[in-house]
Amino acid sequence: EVQLLESGGGLVQPGGSLRLSCAASGFMFDRYAMTWVRQAPGKGLESVSVIGSRGIRYAESVKGRFTISRDNSKNLVFLQMNSLTVEDTAVYFCAALDNFASENWGRGTMVSVSS
């Protein structure tokens, strides 16, 4: 069974940092691109970052502040988030990409940026 489990969310002040982790199991992790998608309160889904054989990509809204990485030996993908603003408040999902779509998603981890 494919499982993706996010962790690392929480409450942080503006300007602070958080590191999200996503633990994957049940599939050949190193063969898949991985992505982080977020949903701000009352808003829609937004693609944040992708890491895979085609390289690394970021949404303009996070470029220069967020860094995606992965450890294929441990089936982990990370999202280092720096210089957080209130606009980064959202549920962050990790997902595996196949055929340019994501069939497998985690349940998400909440990030709240507030003073």
Next chain:
Amino acid sequence: QSALTQPPSASGSPGQSVTISCTGTSSDVGGYNYVSWYQHHPGKAPKLLIYEVNKRPSGVPDRFSGSKSGNTASLTVSGLQSEDEADYYCCSFAGNNMPYVFGTGTKVTVL
């Protein structure tokens, strides 16, 4: 990268059909056959319904179908059921800058 445009809401009675549009540009929807559709019940993980415009993952009922014409993709839900009440998002590959762009989302209500 601007979000793809979806109607904010759609509704139908049980057994009826509803079609949701997703309008982008030639840089995303119109440029690639990599449009996907997701069903999202709040508080849960999104569920993939359609990939590559019109393909269904294993286990997704054939009541869900996708299509594309030019810069607009569509999702049709036939034979509406109460459990279809959810938010629906389209998503398209958008090239090398930021590979994926989501739609604005459509809330489907089963009357």
